[in-house]
Amino acid sequence: MPMAMSDDIILATEGLTKDFKGFTAVDDVTLRVRRGSIHALIGPNGAGKTTCFNLLTKFLEPTRGTITYNGRNITATKPTDVARLGMVRSFQISAVFPHMSVMENVRIALQKKRGESFDFWRSERTLDTLDDEVRNLVGAVGLGDFVAAKAVELPYGRKRALEIATTLALDPEMLLLDEPMAGMGHEDVERIAALIRRIAANRTILMVEHNLSVVASLSDTITVLARGRVLAQGDYATVSKDPRVIEAYIGAGHG
Amino acid sequence: MANVSTTVAAGVAPASGGDRTRTLHRAIFIGLALMLAVAPFLVYPVFLMKVLCFALFACAFNLLLGFGGLMSFGHAAYFGMASYVSAHAAKVWGLTPELAILAGTAVAMVLGAVFGALAVRRKGIYFAMVTLALAQMVYFLSVQAPFTGGEDGIQAVPRGRLLGLISFADDRVLYYFVMAVFMGGLLLIYRVIHSPFGQVCKAIRENEPRAISLGYRPLHYKLAMFVLSAGLAGLAGATKAIVFQLASLTDVHWSMSGEPVLMTLIGGIGTVFGPIAGALVVVSMQNYLAHLGAWVTVVQGGIFILAVLIFREGIVGFIAGRLKQQL
Ligand SMILES: Nc1ncnc2c1ncn2[C@@H]1O[C@H](COP(=O)(O)OP(=O)(O)OP(=O)(O)O)[C@@H](O)[C@H]1O
Ligand SMILES: [Mg+2]
Numbered sequence: 078m079p080m081a082m083s084d085d086i087i088l089a090t091e092g093l094t095k096d097f098k099g100f101t102a103v104d105d106v107t108l109r110v111r112r113g114s115i116h117a118l119i120g121p122n123g124a125g126k127t128t129c130f131n132l133l134t135k136f137l138e139p140t141r142g143t144i145t146y147n148g149r150n151i152t153a154t155k156p157t158d159v160a161r162l163g164m165v166r167s168f169q170i171s172a173v174f175p176h177m178s179v180m181e182n183v184r185i186a187l188q189k190k191r192g193e194s195f196d197f198w199r200s201e202r203t204l205d206t207l208d209d210e211v212r213n214l215v216g217a218v219g220l221g222d223f224v225a226a227k228a229v230e231l232p233y234g235r236k237r238a239l240e241i242a243t244t245l246a247l248d249p250e251m252l253l254l255d256e257p258m259a260g261m262g263h264e265d266v267e268r269i270a271a272l273i274r275r276i277a278a279n280r281t282i283l284m285v286e287h288n289l290s291v292v293a294s295l296s297d298t299i300t301v302l303a304r305g306r307v308l309a310q311g312d313y314a315t316v317s318k319d320p321r322v323i324e325a326y327i328g329a330g331h332g
Numbered sequence: 333m334a335n336v337s338t339t340v341a342a343g344v345a346p347a348s349g350g351d352r353t354r355t356l357h358r359a360i361f362i363g364l365a366l367m368l369a370v371a372p373f374l375v376y377p378v379f380l381m382k383v384l385c386f387a388l389f390a391c392a393f394n395l396l397l398g399f400g401g402l403m404s405f406g407h408a409a410y411f412g413m414a415s416y417v418s419a420h421a422a423k424v425w426g427l428t429p430e431l432a433i434l435a436g437t438a439v440a441m442v443l444g445a446v447f448g449a450l451a452v453r454r455k456g457i458y459f460a461m462v463t464l465a466l467a468q469m470v471y472f473l474s475v476q477a478p479f480t481g482g483e484d485g486i487q488a489v490p491r492g493r494l495l496g497l498i499s500f501a502d503d504r505v506l507y508y509f510v511m512a513v514f515m516g517g518l519l520l521i522y523r524v525i526h527s528p529f530g531q532v533c534k535a536i537r538e539n540e541p542r543a544i545s546l547g548y549r550p551l552h553y554k555l556a557m558f559v560l561s562a563g564l565a566g567l568a569g570a571t572k573a574i575v576f577q578l579a580s581l582t583d584v585h586w587s588m589s590g591e592p593v594l595m596t597l598i599g600g601i602g603t604v605f606g607p608i609a610g611a612l613v614v615v616s617m618q619n620y621l622a623h624l625g626a627w628v629t630v631v632q633g634g635i636f637i638l639a640v641l642i643f644r645e646g647i648v649g650f651i652a653g654r655l656k657q658q659l
Binding site: 134136156157160161165166167168172173174175176181184185186188189191194196197198199201203204243247 | 552
């Protein structure tokens, strides 16, 4: 390994690259995410943020580069196993189980704690023991009144909240949130921001977010991506003054 | 794909809604058992046994399609192979009927495990094609292999005695055994659907990437569902061989794979009770329209097209929609 990795780096990449048929969506990205921090990944549309998440969680195979999670090389690990190692993601396009109730959505994640669920001979009522925990999680994201609703019937912002509750149910050491607040009303944004701050107390969060005021108030470190490359890295004050960042945002705005 | 849960009324509290549904289902199960218990006094038992065997076959297929999200077009392989094994076990090895049926079912599960492992990596139409191709292999093997009796099949299979004690020579006695097999199979399917396993399968069907991101391995769950479905299809085929004292190439022919598809479509994909209604309709048609000869196929084809075009939810799916209840 090129540099000694200290214990407080939970996730690191070296030269992470993804080519799509000659187009480089993620280009030589070297990332260090500190344990216990809230780390934001920002950048204009098409910068490669979601692709980056797909690489980190192994939903896509990197063309080059390595990924190290908790000191373990996970470059060749399967997505399911990445989740089992404690790094769980959400999706940019809301990922819920549409025809299952809010309750059932969260319960599926909690069920994972029992290990595998190949017990086809048991009644689903054995899962009732999880109900209290489900209610807590659902309440924490402000969905307490919607436990019985089908996920598909929820408005967009509430679907995102449900997705976060589901992700949290796994009690992951590290969360990757892809635009958790996109499409949410002001109140929901406040609630989710508070929730993220609360859950970050004992875990690490890497998030993609376009709402810069949220990014400014929440994140400890920010990485700016543009055209697949890391443009700048640091805290909000440093990054926001960086002329290349300003240019990239303005350039993209007029592009 | 038709999904029963979409038809359920929104906003029902889960506890009371779940309890109500459960009570309704329990009532249907009891009603069905009572009806089946008196049926042989009103209707010819052999016809009823045929309906029950095909109903179980269709329910097994629907378990995979409606609750596993996998459309198999090769279920004749499990039905037919189990039929051969059960017939062979009863006739050549002289096993008692229940052991012969168990042997057939076990072979169907093993076959399902092998074929399933090859097929579940594929999706949609590719999955259907792989299952069809594998079933065709079984068909050609059955034509060639000596133990199947080729064109003649295995005939004059002894019905034997249950546990070596109770003679199955009387149709009505055998009928109650077949009814017990059917009810047992149906209860198992119901349990599978409403188990922790069934919940995960549902989640995978609804959003596979999300299930992966939560740490589930969809292929393992799909394979388990496949083996269960193949085993139940085998149970139906093995029982059929004892009832009709015959296992033949018809049982492994591709058109046999089409039967549960048709029955499930008519009854309602993804409903628990639909395939039973579908089997009743299709088997009745085949029996009572038998004098039409080859026209039966045409009539069946016509009903198939109607079902696909207009009556998409199927009989039970339609009723479930009206009642706003899962059936
Ligand atoms: N599977 C793919 N095949 C080809 N090109 C892709 C693929 N996935 C993403 N891209 C391209 O890679 C680039 C980066 O996309 P990505 O989704 O990572 O951007 P993003 O930073 O998440 O953008 P946004 O803010 O709009 O979500 C885009 O130009 C996109 O078109
Ligand atoms: Mg994106």
